[in-house]
Amino acid sequence: MVRGDAPLRRLIKHMGSHRKTVWLASTCSVVNRLFDLAPPVLIGAAVDVVVRGEGSVISSIGIVDVHHQLWFLAAITFLIWGFESLFQYLYGVLWRNLAQTVQHELRLDVYGHIQNLEMGWFLEQSKGNLMAIMNDDVNQLERFLDEGATDLLHVATTVIVISTLFFIIDWRVALFSIAPIPLILWGSFRFQSRIAPRYADVRLKAGNIGTLLENNLTGITTIKSFTGEDKEFERLRITSEDYCESNRSAIKLSASFVPLIRMAILIGFTATLIFGGELTLNGTIEVGEFSILVFMTQRLLWPLTRLGATFDLYQRAMASTNRVLDLLETEVSMKDGDKTLVDVDGKVNVQSVSFAYPERDSTLEEVNLEIPAGKTVAIVGPTGSGKTTLVRLLLRFYDPNNGSIQIDGIDVREIKLSSLRKSIALVSQRVTLFPESVKENIRYGNLDATDEEIENAASIAEAIEFINTLPNGFDTKIGEGGYKLSGGQRQRLSIARAVLKDAPILILDEATSSVDNETEAALQRSLAQISEGRTTLIIAHRLSTIRNADNIFVLENGKVIESGTHDDLVLKDKMYKRLWDVQTGMQDKK
Ligand code: ADP
Secondary structure (H helix, E strand, C coil): CHHHHHHHHHHHHHCHHHHHHHHHHHHHHHHHHHHHCHHHHHHHHHHHHHHHHHHCCHHHHCCCCHHHHHHHHHHHHHHHHHHHHHHHHHHHHHHHHHHHHHHHHHHHHHHHHHHCCCHHHHHHCCHHHHHHHHHHHHHHHHHHHHHHHHHHHHHHHHHHHHHHHHHHHCHHHHHHHHCHHHHHHHHHHHHHHHHHHHHHHHHHHHHHHHHHHHHHHHCHHHHHHCCCHHHHHHHHHHHHHHHHHHHHHHHHHHHHHHHHHHHHHHHHHHHHHHHHHHHHHCCCCCHHHHHHHHHHHHHHHHHHHHHHHHHHHHHHHHHHHHHHHHHHCCCCCCCCCCECCCCCCCCEEEEEEEEECCCCCEEEEEEEEEECCCCEEEEECCCCCCHHHHHHHHCCCCCCCEEEEEECCEEHHHECHHHHHHCEEEEECCCCCCCCEHHHHHHCCCCCCCHHHHHHHHHHCCCHHHHHHCCCHHHCEECCCCECCCHHHHHHHHHHHHHHHCCCEEEEECCCCCCCHHHHHHHHHHHHHHCCCCEEEEECCCHHHHCCCCEEEEEECCEEEEEECHHHHHHHCCHHHHHHHHHHHHHHHC
């Protein structure tokens, strides 16, 4: 039970702001059930009227005529049904709207929270699993609030009201009819604690499916080019089968619950029938009271069969609650700085920086480099030498283990993350476009930009020409579900964004690596224009791209092994010279 309680307590705490609605909805559910329990009493009263006539219970409130008593009962029945329906409507609306609000808020809270988590955390996560949590798990909770909460309240109300009534009528019959309840409750709690881990496993397996689907849909090009469709289909089949298997194991247990409960109910019902019947025959209780007992036993015990389904829903929801709230409670481990950069010159200093990814060997060792304000500096080196990692440190996606990185002499750890990232425009190899118009995609660089500024940025990025050929020009919808663009065109939009951002520091991380020669030449022209007077850091493996940089640092295995201008480095006859020879040699062959 303790294990089951924890997520509920977490959920209640989280729903603190909805306490009033929860109370109101709960009250409506309970009142509805009170009215719902009235008909057996009315039947008992009707039997009492026809059996005892002017000596009935109703006559004791002053209605002596038997016909009038029947009319009186009919009027009460109308009222009770009316109120029952009214409260059913009220609790339906309240719980369902609450479920909608809670799932909406949870999704936003979780997304808003994880968006602020550090990049390092994201790199460790499976996107598919995060999507499963924000969709499936949040919906699971919605389902419980929609149906489960009311069910639990109804069962509790039924048990309390009917047991009380039974004890009023005859405590001996009451004992018989409620005898199965402790058994049923004990069974339900046992069931609950045994099924909880199975549902946790189901959610885990659902997350695995999300992870796989996300991975495969993103990598469909690779799958197709390697004709890996069959292999991937098989992989999904196994993962999906795994999910079914996990669900089957939960179903096996949950399906056995109702038949077992029915047996317990049967015992209670038979006991009431026989023992209550005997008491009526020997005149201890009235025929009307006996009718109430028999009908009420049905009403008392039958809803308990639903306990299984409700606990089922509850346990599924709690497994999801844990996943959702765990995400929500993930702490931001990167402390934000408090300084705001103003009038940035853009001098960047990397001082004795060493860094290792969590649980990995060292990636950068004692790296020192300086980018004077307004100058262009390049970093070259073999794949895996740590170039992108250095950029991540500069943007403070991670913090170095040793040493420091400074902008205008201020350690980046002291600068507000928002201010730091506003001062840097990053153009990387992978361009993300949003499902919006071309115009809005460029505007991402500066949300306040005017249409004219956007067109100007597109023109500097040499993107105007192709944008004008799109069906609706700047208003053409692109990205997912929209018009598709080539790698070079996407890169031009990303440069336009950077132009619009107009940040004092510009970082190009392999920005021109995967585009054709013509696009590269165009991008080079744009870059020459936008890097002017701006601190620019270029990471490129095509050395022709960085030939004119003011200074070039050569990185190998996380260490700076040489630096200087292109001409210096070519004379040094070390790694840079070797790379240059290979690349110019390749160019010669073309
Ligand atoms: P480059 O940009 O020079 O190709 P990277 O900076 O991307 O090199 O990578 C440097 C090293 O760090 C590589 O060995 C790579 O495997 C490792 N690495 C990169 N990203 C991560 C990460 N998120 N977690 C662990 N190791 C990483």
